Amino acid sequence: MYKHRFLLIILIMITACGGDTGENDDLNVDEQTTASPVVNVEAPELTSFSLLIDDNPELEADIHFSLEGNSFSARLPNALSVKSLVPSFTYSGNAVTSDEVAQVSGQTPQDLSQILTYTVTNKAGDTESYTVDLLRFTGLPIIYLTTEDAITSKEDYVTGTFRLDGWRHHESIEQMEMKIRGRGNSTWFLHPKKPYQMKLESKRSLFAMPEDKKWLFLAEYSDKTLLRNHLAFELGRRSNLRWSPSGHFAEVFVNGQHDGVYHITEKVEEGSNRVDLGDNGFLLEIDQPSRLDPDDVTFRTPRFLINIKEPDLSDSDAEYEQVRQHINEFETVLFSANFADPDTGYAGYIDMDSFVDWFLVNEIAKNVDAKWFSSIYFHWIPGDKIHMGPIWDFDLGFGNMDYGDPEYPEEWWVRWNPWIDRMLDDPVFAKRTKERFAVLNAQRSEIKANILQWSEALNLAQKQNDSVWKTLGIYVWPNPVVYNSYDEEVTHLVNWLDTRWIGWQKQ
Numbered sequence: 001m002y003k004h005r006f007l008l009i010i011l012i013m014i015t016a017c018g019g020d021t022g023e024n025d026d027l028n029v030d031e032q033t034t035a036s037p038v039v040n041v042e043a044p045e046l047t048s049f050s051l052l053i054d055d056n057p058e059l060e061a062d063i064h065f066s067l068e069g070n071s072f073s074a075r076l077p078n079a080l081s082v083k084s085l086v087p088s089f090t091y092s093g094n095a096v097t098s099d100e101v102a103q104v105s106g107q108t109p110q111d112l113s114q115i116l117t118y119t120v121t122n123k124a125g126d127t128e129s130y131t132v133d134l135l136r137f138t139g140l141p142i143i144y145l146t147t148e149d150a151i152t153s154k155e156d157y158v159t160g161t162f163r164l165d166g167w168r169h170h171e172s173i174e175q176m177e178m179k180i181r182g183r184g185n186s187t188w189f190l191h192p193k194k195p196y197q198m199k200l201e202s203k204r205s206l207f208a209m210p211e212d213k214k215w216l217f218l219a220e221y222s223d224k225t226l227l228r229n230h231l232a233f234e235l236g237r238r239s240n241l242r243w244s245p246s247g248h249f250a251e252v253f254v255n256g257q258h259d260g261v262y263h264i265t266e267k268v269e270e271g272s273n274r275v276d277l278g279d280n281g282f283l284l285e286i287d288q289p290s291r292l293d294p295d296d297v298t299f300r301t302p303r304f305l306i307n308i309k310e311p312d313l314s315d316s317d318a319e320y321e322q323v324r325q326h327i328n329e330f331e332t333v334l335f336s337a338n339f340a341d342p343d344t345g346y347a348g349y350i351d352m353d354s355f356v357d358w359f360l361v362n363e364i365a366k367n368v369d370a371k372w373f374s375s376i377y378f379h380w381i382p383g384d385k386i387h388m389g390p391i392w393d394f395d396l397g398f399g400n401m402d403y404g405d406p407e408y409p410e411e412w413w414v415r416w417n418p419w420i421d422r423m424l425d426d427p428v429f430a431k432r433t434k435e436r437f438a439v440l441n442a443q444r445s446e447i448k449a450n451i452l453q454w455s456e457a458l459n460l461a462q463k464q465n466d467s468v469w470k471t472l473g474i475y476v477w478p479n480p481v482v483y484n485s486y487d488e489e490v491t492h493l494v495n496w497l498d499t500r501w502i503g504w505q506k507q
Helices: 002-016 029-033 228-237 320-333 354-364 418-423 427-442 443-458 459-469 487-506
Strands: 045-051 067-070 071-076 086-091 095-097 116-121 129-136 143-149 158-164 173-182 196-204 210-220 247-252 257-265 282-287 299-301 305-310 376-380
Touching: 045 071, 045 116, 045 129, 086 116, 143 173, 228 247, 228 257, 228 354, 228 443, 247 459, 257 459, 282 320, 299 320, 305 320, 305 376, 320 376, 320 418, 354 418, 354 427, 354 487, 443 459, 459 487
Parallel strands: 071 129, 143 247
Antiparallel strands: 045 086, 067 071, 095 116, 116 129, 143 158, 158 173, 173 196, 196 210, 210 257, 247 257, 282 305, 282 376, 299 305
């Protein structure tokens, strides 16, 4: 714009100073020379942009932005607030504004939590605009937990406060009361980075997930990609399961100390926004005696120990006998001689689509626990059919374990779950499984692309996480392979998944 204006001024000057009209013939040379001087207009330009300690004493070092095209960018390497920082900048022109507000280098404070536009104007009124983008810490939202006591127990909550800085893409939450405790089994006892369960004082939505009080902080310590649970949840949401949990990554500070990146997820529990059991339903889990809490209420079938997760019951309640009888009746019919009868067989007890898709997600992941051990959830509302799900606990899935066959991408695993094994003897169930696998398999390229996209979004976060916990390049139980870089870990996951999916097509 300013180049065109400059040429126009020169053209006007030339026209005014000469020509063949003869109107200026009587002017002497000196008068013609001084009549219309040529003015050189300076181009508007923002030449540098910085945040200096002299103007921002909370900084640890000066931050100088790099310029590419008309975009200035830099990274603040810690989690300091960027709501009121004073930039320093140099420019060519007459004035600098941002959002039509005059800016003075080294004086005007700015909120750099959003991408800003700076506009330089010269004396001729020409303008040039630049974006200013400051990336704070790792670019992820940040959760601040403050507790009155240390979190040392899975059973006992400690009280404190919760605050969420959603950064640019998520709603922030001002400080609110909460209580928090540990959670998990091997993840709680074996690893220094601890998983948590938080209960807010009132229901809130986190990261656009449906509102609730209880939220889980998955440490993902054994999974150096940080992505296996996230991947499984994605597969679950592409399935016919009634509900699959969602999650989002965030940096977590506990009592001012950076605890690394966590996977903030919904909890498998009864609720209208989670596992909707209506007024009289049951949430059940196939479990193991060693994993039970003292107040758990269980019953047995000939093949499994069933833990009643919801509702709270005692073994003397009528509801206890109701659910115990129904699940045992289902299993008896499933293993009967005429189990596949379309009128009297097992299909009358179950929602087949949910059993098929629960099996497929867990088999694709070759989830070690889903064969018979734990985190095998299903639910039943009297008057309805038994539904499998939700899916849960995949940090040791997708080949991330070294104590059994699930380390390798080949061969069946969850197929030998006693219920699934029997159902696959039914041609109807087997046919439905092949059809549903074809649907998921058609999405394989998209799913692999998502893995790479998630890993790129976590690039800075995984580096900060490793600076705290130093897991890359060392063995962490039960890793089957050890790589020195995050990219190698992600590549291993993608290659393992590819090998499994391609091999499964041939079975």
